[in-house]
Amino acid sequence: MRLNPDLDPQRLQGPALRELNGLSQAEPPGTRVSEGSFGNMLGRLVQEVNQKQVEARESVQGLFGGGDVSLHQAMIAMEEASVSFQLMVEVRNKLLESYQELMRMQV
């Protein structure tokens, strides 16, 4: 982002300059990672898929250990883990595809 010449820090004095500097320190342009950014969303997706896998593993362990997990609960947990893993793989495939599409673009 190019600054407006009127707001050039060299020419600004007093509280306005401090305010502007504080702003730029808090949010350096270009490196800002907001709450809803795509990378975060992807990270959350991976975490949730991992959570499903952990749940599936725990239920299978509970089944083997003679806990109060029934057979169908373990199977359903495994299926959920499997389907969510496939969802993650699909998202990754799409992402890679669009990246390759971008790299093929003529500049």
Next chain:
Amino acid sequence: MINILNGIEGTSSALAAQRLRMEVIAQNIANANTTRDLDGRPYQRQIVVFESVLKQKQASLDPASALNRQVEAARIMKDNRPFRMVPMPGHPDADARGMVAMPNVAIHEEMADLIVSSRAYEANLSVVRNARNMALQTLSIGKRS
């Protein structure tokens, strides 16, 4: 948490309920000739009563709560029909007239219940299978080839 297989909790509870029902039927069949239950009387046939429960307590305020019902075995009741009286004079539990009170379990009835329970379990399994297939087919929307 992402909900991959929607409505699967209800099906899961139904599977658990049908399993419990099958266990009760197995107990009925196993004790079909038991003349001394824990209270000393002949075994009484037991029946499972199902009831639908809400998945979450606050779900009753949710307009979508029609989809929040799960099934649960509310209680296991005793069948109060009279015992079968069978003439067996040599039996230690025979009364003065040589009649023995046998449990009010009819094997053919239990077998019919077993089939019903097994088919209901199968139906719920088929819901699980179809939900999974639907999810996998949805994931293949973007596939080329």
